[in-house]
Amino acid sequence: MEPPKLQVPCLSAPMKLVYSDGYDLNLGNHVFPSVKYRLIRDKLLSEGAVKPEDLVEPAAASDEDVALVHHRDYIHKLRTGTLSYVEVLRLEIPYSPELIRAVWLSAGGSILAGRFALQDGASANLGGGFHHAFADHGEGFCVLHDVAIAIRRLQKENTIERAMTVDCDVHHGNGTADIFAADPSVFTLSLHQERNYPYPKPPSTLDVNLEDGTEDDEYLAALEQALDQSLAEFQPDLIFYLAGADPYREDQLGGLKLSLHGLECRDRMVFKKARAKKVPVTVTLAGGYARQLEDTIRIHANTIRVAKEFACA
Ligand SMILES: [Zn+2]
Numbered sequence: 001m002e003p004p005k006l007q008v009p010c011l012s013a014p015m016k017l018v019y020s021d022g023y024d025l026n027l028g029n030h031v032f033p034s035v036k037y038r039l040i041r042d043k044l045l046s047e048g049a050v051k052p053e054d055l056v057e058p059a060a061a062s063d064e065d066v067a068l069v070h071h072r073d074y075i076h077k078l079r080t081g082t083l084s085y086v087e088v089l090r091l092e093i094p095y096s097p098e099l100i101r102a103v104w105l106s107a108g109g110s111i112l113a114g115r116f117a118l119q120d121g122a123s124a125n126l127g128g129g130f131h132h133a134f135a136d137h138g139e140g141f142c143v144l145h146d147v148a149i150a151i152r153r154l155q156k157e158n159t160i161e162r163a164m165t166v167d168c169d170v171h172h173g174n175g176t177a178d179i180f181a182a183d184p185s186v187f188t189l190s191l192h193q194e195r196n197y198p199y200p201k202p203p204s205t206l207d208v209n210l211e212d213g214t215e216d217d218e219y220l221a222a223l224e225q226a227l228d229q230s231l232a233e234f235q236p237d238l239i240f241y242l243a244g245a246d247p248y249r250e251d252q253l254g255g256l257k258l259s260l261h262g263l264e265c266r267d268r269m270v271f272k273k274a275r276a277k278k279v280p281v282t283v284t285l286a287g288g289y290a291r292q293l294e295d296t297i298r299i300h301a302n303t304i305r306v307a308k309e310f311a312c313a
Helices: 036-046 072-080 085-091 097-120 146-156 174-179 216-233 260-276 293-311
Strands: 122-125 163-167 186-193 206-210 238-242 281-284
Touching: 036 293, 072 097, 097 122, 097 146, 097 238, 097 281, 122 293, 146 163, 146 174, 146 238, 146 281, 163 216, 174 186, 186 216, 206 216, 216 260, 238 260, 260 281, 260 293, 281 293
Parallel strands: 122 281, 163 186, 163 238, 186 206, 238 281
Antiparallel strands: none
């Protein structure tokens, strides 16, 4: 069956933000501030950028949806708490029932946000972007690959055929690259610091390896070139934008030197290039480990503000 003709409508309805209090991974005093999801929501609401009615609570992904990407035995181990010691170590976050609930919810959130983007031109999951999860294991704070699950689910329900991931987290999208390595229906673009986790870096469709200390102008030039090349080669029905806050110069786990303004220019460039090609965009948040938590919150909130400009622009 032919998928419906996609367009980027300009609707009067405000952009939908998918969010659940259950996104908090309950990590306590960990470098991954998983409390950020709630704080971003609170900031957007208190500043009037978002109204309570714009927020939509997701249902958890079903195990059938998760199995579109992940191996059944890995899902079983997650569900039953039977990961090995080494498998838990590789996650770099403690295993808990709350963690499992959170990652299933985040995957459901990315599916829902993808549907909203097809309807409204832009949308966001105030969570997700777990790009280091592989089909058979998790690592680097990532248990389930919510974006890959969403892409496969939307393909299955025939609302999209082709998707692109634009991954601007400071770390390479190794799980994304591996999951879609042999899948010509998904174009994976990753812009990242070359000398940083993960090692090795399985090849994305297009990888842009950035030097340590890359600043705004150089980054934006590289992003523009990468987006132009990717969107000339491949016409996606939907873009999943992994808007990591960790290319920020004050990030504890990143070695690039983008400013707050540079990161906002990055966001605007992604939306502008997508809009020029009439491609809807869904935001997921991915990483962010600034020394000051307020900076991580502000960077993510800015991304949502930019997305809203394009939802009904
Ligand atoms: Zn990262």
